[in-house]
Amino acid sequence: MNQLKVAILGSGNIGTDLLIKVTRSPYLQCNVFIGRNLASPGIMKARSLNVQTSADGIAYIVQHPACCEIVFDATSATAHQEHAPILKTLNKFVIDLTPAKIGILCVPVVNITDCLKQMNINMITCGGQAAVPIAHALAMTHHEIDYIETISNIASRSAGRATRLNIDEYIHTTEAALKSFTGAKITKAILNLNPAQPCIHMQTTVFAKVKNPQIEKLRHAVGAIAEQIQRYVPGYAIIVPPMIENDRIVVMVRVKGLGDYLPEYAGNLDIINCAALALAEAYAKTKLHPPQKEKAHEICFAQ
Amino acid sequence: MKSVLLSDPTLRDGNHAVSHLLTTEQIAAYCQAIDQTGMPIVEIGHGNGLGASSLQLGLSKTADFTALKVARDHLKKSKLGVHVIPGFATIEKNLKPAIDLGIDVVRVASHCSEADITEQHIKYARTAGKIVYGVLMMSHMVSPAVLVEEAIKMQSYGAEGIIFMDSAGHYLPEDITKRVTMLVQSLSISVGFHAHNNLGMAIANSIAAVAAGANMLDGCARGFGAGAGNAQLEVLVGVLKRMGYETGIDFYKLLDAADLAESAIIKEMPTISSASIVSGLSGVFSGFMKPVLRISKEFNVDSRDVFFELGKRKIVAGQEDIIIEVAHNLAKRNQTDIK
Numbered sequence: 064m065n066q067l068k069v070a071i072l073g074s075g076n077i078g079t080d081l082l083i084k085v086t087r088s089p090y091l092q093c094n095v096f097i098g099r100n101l102a103s104p105g106i107m108k109a110r111s112l113n114v115q116t117s118a119d120g121i122a123y124i125v126q127h128p129a130c131c132e133i134v135f136d137a138t139s140a141t142a143h144q145e146h147a148p149i150l151k152t153l154n155k156f157v158i159d160l161t162p163a164k165i166g167i168l169c170v171p172v173v174n175i176t177d178c179l180k181q182m183n184i185n186m187i188t189c190g191g192q193a194a195v196p197i198a199h200a201l202a203m204t205h206h207e208i209d210y211i212e213t214i215s216n217i218a219s220r221s222a223g224r225a226t227r228l229n230i231d232e233y234i235h236t237t238e239a240a241l242k243s244f245t246g247a248k249i250t251k252a253i254l255n256l257n258p259a260q261p262c263i264h265m266q267t268t269v270f271a272k273v274k275n276p277q278i279e280k281l282r283h284a285v286g287a288i289a290e291q292i293q294r295y296v297p298g299y300a301i302i303v304p305p306m307i308e309n310d311r312i313v314v315m316v317r318v319k320g321l322g323d324y325l326p327e328y329a330g331n332l333d334i335i336n337c338a339a340l341a342l343a344e345a346y347a348k349t350k351l352h353p354p355q356k357e358k359a360h361e362i363c364f365a366q
Numbered sequence: 367m368k369s370v371l372l373s374d375p376t377l378r379d380g381n382h383a384v385s386h387l388l389t390t391e392q393i394a395a396y397c398q399a400i401d402q403t404g405m406p407i408v409e410i411g412h413g414n415g416l417g418a419s420s421l422q423l424g425l426s427k428t429a430d431f432t433a434l435k436v437a438r439d440h441l442k443k444s445k446l447g448v449h450v451i452p453g454f455a456t457i458e459k460n461l462k463p464a465i466d467l468g469i470d471v472v473r474v475a476s477h478c479s480e481a482d483i484t485e486q487h488i489k490y491a492r493t494a495g496k497i498v499y500g501v502l503m504m505s506h507m508v509s510p511a512v513l514v515e516e517a518i519k520m521q522s523y524g525a526e527g528i529i530f531m532d533s534a535g536h537y538l539p540e541d542i543t544k545r546v547t548m549l550v551q552s553l554s555i556s557v558g559f560h561a562h563n564n565l566g567m568a569i570a571n572s573i574a575a576v577a578a579g580a581n582m583l584d585g586c587a588r589g590f591g592a593g594a595g596n597a598q599l600e601v602l603v604g605v606l607k608r609m610g611y612e613t614g615i616d617f618y619k620l621l622d623a624a625d626l627a628e629s630a631i632i633k634e635m636p637t638i639s640s641a642s643i644v645s646g647l648s649g650v651f652s653g654f655m656k657p658v659l660r661i662s663k664e665f666n667v668d669s670r671d672v673f674f675e676l677g678k679r680k681i682v683a684g685q686e687d688i689i690i691e692v693a694h695n696l697a698k699r700n701q702t703d704i705k
Binding site: 210212214216219224227228230231234235251253254255256257258259263266268270271272302303308309311313315 | 420421422452453454456457458459477479480482483485486507508660661664679680681682684685687688690691694
């Protein structure tokens with residue numbers, strides 16, 4: 064079957080995990096995996112998978128513009144600022160996994176259709192992918208949200224150098240996403256790194272303040288959206304269903320990863336990469352003509 | 367004579383003890399009193415520092431900006447300091463506005479093993495010309511060797527001193543001696559220590575720190591701080607004086623400031639409650655005290671079980687949401703046991 068060619072920029076934890084996911088996709092083919100250091104663990108992994116590698120960064124795509132139609136950017140927010148205009152000139156479909164927030168903010172379960180009309184799509188943050196669907200369920204069941212906050216707790220081992228250097232951008236981008244998807248008056252994001260061994264699974268909590276909490280309605284909405292997310296992030300689970308504690312709404316989710324590059328605890332890598340993959344596959348299908356007739360939402364969330 | 371540089375986080379760590387509800391009047395009154403004593407550094411803010419006002423940790427009654435402005439107006443001689451934890455505070459939203467407002471000292475903190483998230487913030491504050499210290503919290507959770515490695519990272523980013531915190535009040539004096547000795551040997555900058563009193567060791571541990579070569583200490587009026595409280599500042603200064611250390615503090619005026627804190631700020635005198643002992647032994651962050659007690663009551667579970675479970679899961683400062691999950695699971699388990 065025909066596959067759409069993709070390039071992955073960035074050979075850190077995110078890029079390498081994404082590579083493994085792409086190699087499984089029936090719709091995508093990773094044509095080149097690009098880092099900066101040929102001896103990095105990510106590049107080594109790509110070689111072991113017989114994927115072509117380069118240490119030339121964005122210059123590789125500039126010199127070989129036919130190498131791909133989709134570019135995943137898994138470098139850093141600062142680097143993506145530089146990459147975005149170049150990739151625009153080259154007319155690539157760009158899926159940005161850094162918190163650079165240049166393009167439309169994307170959470171597949173909420174707005175994949177809008178995102179497919181754009182050429183630069185931002186995948187927000189791992190915490191954003193986990194929390195925005197809950198926030199969306201809250202917005203669907205409540206007229207006005209006064210305040211919404213999300214806390215993500217991730218294993219230290221799963222946070223690479225770029226994640227750590229971009230910790231401020233992580234917060235700003237997650238807060239901006241909560242605001243744009245819900246219209247909440249005030250939003251706040253917090254990130255905790257926990258070094259415990261064995262590593263902790265990624266967990267995300269959403270707290271909110273609303274005028275008249277509709278907990279039963281919210282439980283249904285959260286349950287329904289979680290089921291939809293599980294189609295592209297199998298390890299997404301609600302561990303504390305919506306309840307009121309100390310005058311605040313609380314919902315907690317845990318994300319168990321697929322264990323592709325880092326072990327299962329790294330749900331943070333998994334959720335943002337599964338979301339990016341779902342988007343890339345949906346785009347690929349629009350380009351490749353789907354092999355058989357499928358319903359719209361199945362196109363979006365097929366594995 | 368050997369001298370010790372004191373920092374007073376009464377109006378920062380003490381905020382934990384009143385669920386972050388310190389008022390502008392209280393901040394003004396204490397700043398005025400402590401400024402008279404010659405206290406070198408006074409720290410202000412939410413218990414978890416700039417940008418930490420949240421549903422996760424408790425909303426501040428007095429916004430960061432307001433609190434800092436009031437403190438700035440009342441501190442003439444003492445330097446005004448802030449605590450900054452990347453992951454809560456960002457440069458753009460919190461640190462830059464505080465620097466623009468005229469703070470003097472920035473203490474950039476991370477969990478003891480995560481120093482590399484402080485790089486941007488330390489460099490930014492240094493470039494802005496501020497005095498910058500690196501703070502390693504919950505330091506009992508790593509080996510002395512790892513603590514040294516993380517301290518060296520902060521030094522390389524530009525920190526002018528490293529303060530390690532006994533955030534859970536878990537240490538004994540011999541633990542302090544070992545860590546300070548290694549830090550002093552490995553660093554070219556000052557070493558400081560911040561004590562908590564869960565096991566009654568705050569003063570003893572602080573003394574062990576200076577004896578081993580630390581030259582910065584934290585203390586709070588009447589020990590006003592998270593959980594069982596901190597090293598009691600006026601006791602600390604008295605003991606240091608008796609041991610022959612120079613602090614530059616006017617002792618009578620310090621006693622007056624502590625009396626004022628007791629009458630105007632402290633609702634409940636810090637005490638080593640049963641829960642504090644469990645918290646210290648289980649190695650859980652002292653700031654968890656109030657939320658653990660409240661949530662345990664709501665879910666009808668034993669707060670001691672909650673503390674030990676949090677300790678077992680090696681939960682760090684900032685992960686207060688996990689208290690709800692732990693209490694929720696314990697309540698479910700109890701229900702199953704009854705059935």
